[in-house]
Amino acid sequence: MSDYLSVDKVSFGYGSRPVLREVSVALSKGHILGLIGPNGAGKSTLVRIVLGLSSPSSGRVLLDGKDIRDLTPKARARRIAYVPQSSPLSFPATVFETCLLGRTPHMGASPSANDLAVVEELLCRLRLEDFAFRPMSELSGGERQRVMLARALAQETDVLVLDEPTSALDIGNQLFTLRVVSEIARERGVTALVAIHDLSLAARFSDSLLLLDKGVVVGHGNWQSTLTETTVRDVYGVNVEIGLLRDIPVFAPHELT
């Protein structure tokens, strides 16, 4: 299977401080990659580079064989959607309006009937229909995060780049939301890059994991090989017990090293 999205020896630094060092990873179409690593490991930085929001100091990101920086902004927006780690809140648009922004790369000056239909279906699917006309400023953090995901899904791209899309969600909604994402990914053959802190969810919903530490790839593969008690201890500085409960990977941290 050919690589659909590949990160090729990407390095990046803020000023003289290196943040990413020769990171490479390749995803085939429809693949969900979980991006894990401690705070400051460079996950968000990598995500921004994949999106073309930052340019790597060396290396490149290829989408279907083409450097993403060679795509026009609009063409790129039709193929890669993004949910940032956090979003500013200034002028309170409603949930529906916010979600409709996802249709921007597909529309002219105003949304079409199809655009509205897409948003309506997505909001329903994410169980946000009751919030549709509430201003974003009056939502809880978790509700807002789900709207941002709905917005990215409304973009109907074949690549999703999600930076901690479930960090503010309760356990029920975490599960629900990631299920919707993986379902949609499967239905549409969407390739996804998901930065996520919850190791259990990462292991459960990803086809493979990429473990970053201080800007360097320290593990890549299925969860069993990437997240061992040794790697977790070395990277996160915590002793964990890893087990399976009803086939679900569970990581129980018990002592700092």
Next chain:
Amino acid sequence: MKITQLALWLGLALASAIGLAPAAAETFTDDAGRKVELELPIKRAVIFNRYAVEFARAIGAIDKVVGVDASTMRDPTYWPQFKDSDIVGQGQTQPNYEAIVALKPDVVIIPRNGVYEEAARQLEAFGIPVLVVTAWDTLQHVENVTLFGKLFDSTEKADALNAYYTRYMDLLAERLKDVERKKVYLEEVRDLVTVTPGSGWHDMIEAGGGINVFGDIDIKKQPSSRGNENSFTVDPEEIIARKPDLVIKLQPGSYQTIPEAKFADSWKAIVAREEISGAPVGAGGNVRLINYYLAGGSSKVTGALQVAKWLYPDRFADIDPEAAMKEWIEIYQGLPFQGGMTYQGSASN
């Protein structure tokens, strides 16, 4: 039939003769250097600036003035000729053009610190000319009064006013020729605020034979925080250091008498101040109060007379400034003179 036709023709001819023959169209170059053509004499004028309206009244043309600004009308008792509906705006920077147009004037007279360009533009469509006359500029006093005489066809009265003005100005110049000039500190209504060259009050002191103790100040070289030529902030110590022979304090007021009690209060306040009472000028009782009214237009000459008499009583023994003021107010302004324009408290403290 024939007769009616003839009458019609005659009527038309007459009408055109009246309408077309300009009474006397004359071109003036105004204070802003603009050429303005006016049909004389002026029968309806709108005038901005109080001094200009005073000129009109002084030459007997006040009935030709149909509109004035609100600043002029600040003291309605001074202007029994006008009512509120004659007001055409707050002052020379905010004319109410509709109010002007409604009065159908032959000319609008506005000083050069007014918005004359805007006014000319706005009134052009209505055929109302705008003439710039700066009555507050005392250097142009004679010239301005002569112009008003011409405009309102009242040259004799204008000459009389000029004669009144120049008589006293010449008299002052004559008697002050070789005098050793004394020093005057003039204080605005606000404490520790004085005037510098460029101000009309400064001119009045000089015309009265005094030396403004702050007359050496070049306002352009001063920090702007100290104010402008009309209100320049001073330090009390500077007043003492400049050793004035006379202190003149301005009092807010109009042509009417300032009540004795009010004068007395102001007097007490000023002589109680250390920089006044502690200096020779205060100790010697050389402090005077003067009504603000005496600064403007023609009345400024009476202010100068008073200053001269205070400074050099011997040389002006036969001159009565009060009489000059009375003449200005009664003869030229047609209002009863009530006196009490100045005040001097008892020197004892």
Next chain:
Amino acid sequence: MDIATTAGLARGHSSGIANRYRQAGYWRLAIILGSLLALVVVAGSVAIVGIAETGLTALLAIVVEKVSFGYIVADVDPQQARVLLHLRLPRVVMAIVAGGSLAFAGVLMQAITRNPLVSPYTIGVSSAAAFGASIAIMFGVGFSAAGLYFVPLTAFLFALGCAVLVFSMAWLRGMGAQTMVLTGIALMYLFSAMTAAVQFVATQEQLARVVHWTFGSLNGIGWDAVAVAGMALLVALPLAQSKAWQFNALTSAGDDVSRSLGINVALLRGLAVVLSVVVSAVVISFTGVIGFVGLIGPHVARLMIGSDHRYLIPFSAICGAMLLLLADTVGRMAFSPTVIPVGIVVAFVGVPLFLHLILSRRSEYFS
């Protein structure tokens, strides 16, 4: 890999929210059309009140005459016609154009900074224009016919310079919106102080002109000013309107997401700065400083119509126009025949609102 499914939970079930959204759109369109109509009605009614006796029929006849290029001749008393044509109408139309322009500029500036405290006035553009004007008055080349536009032009250049300074500082130094507002307020004070300083060395006649500039007034506005300012707005409004959706993204999703949506954020910002500064500076250069309209217009509009810029941009302009029209009518009529400059009237509404904005939403706008 998790293989459970959420299917069937909410799939394919139509809730009618798209319809509701569509209807809200129609409703907003109706508000805009209604308010536009109201603006015309109010403009017509205030145009016929004043010192001189004028009637609606006279006004309509004149408008018809002018609109038909003199083909349909108005049968109106010539004096009445002149009052309407040369004194009232330019003033009424300028109130609409100036209010519309300032609010329009405000809404764009607020969009690109995501801060409702930003407006031509609060980032110092207005004071800069006034300072530019006073410099031109003080040291300018006479007041000949060639110099007729010298003062507005200098005012315009200073306004532009100030805006470029504030915005470029904001971008280059990566400042937040609140830093920008504070910089603007500091500049506003600086320019006001410099204008005041200039006044001290002014002659009487220069002083009158400078003071005239420091509070905005529509007294004595002519058709030439209306034409220039009107053209600027007519060019800028459709240009901004064509980017309305992009402004939506920028305000409610932020820079990164906007870029990920394919929007050239830098270009959008640049366009918004140019349009808003040009439009507001042109107005200020004719009228003098009129504050707060650029703040109140967008604020009121947002409360009434929401934050979708497709509706917000035109509706802000309408709100600003209405506000300035009413304020100028109050200034014109309240103490007639004394005319109160509209800048003063507006401040009475604007200052309390500004304080309210700061106090009520402090955490969001000034965090």
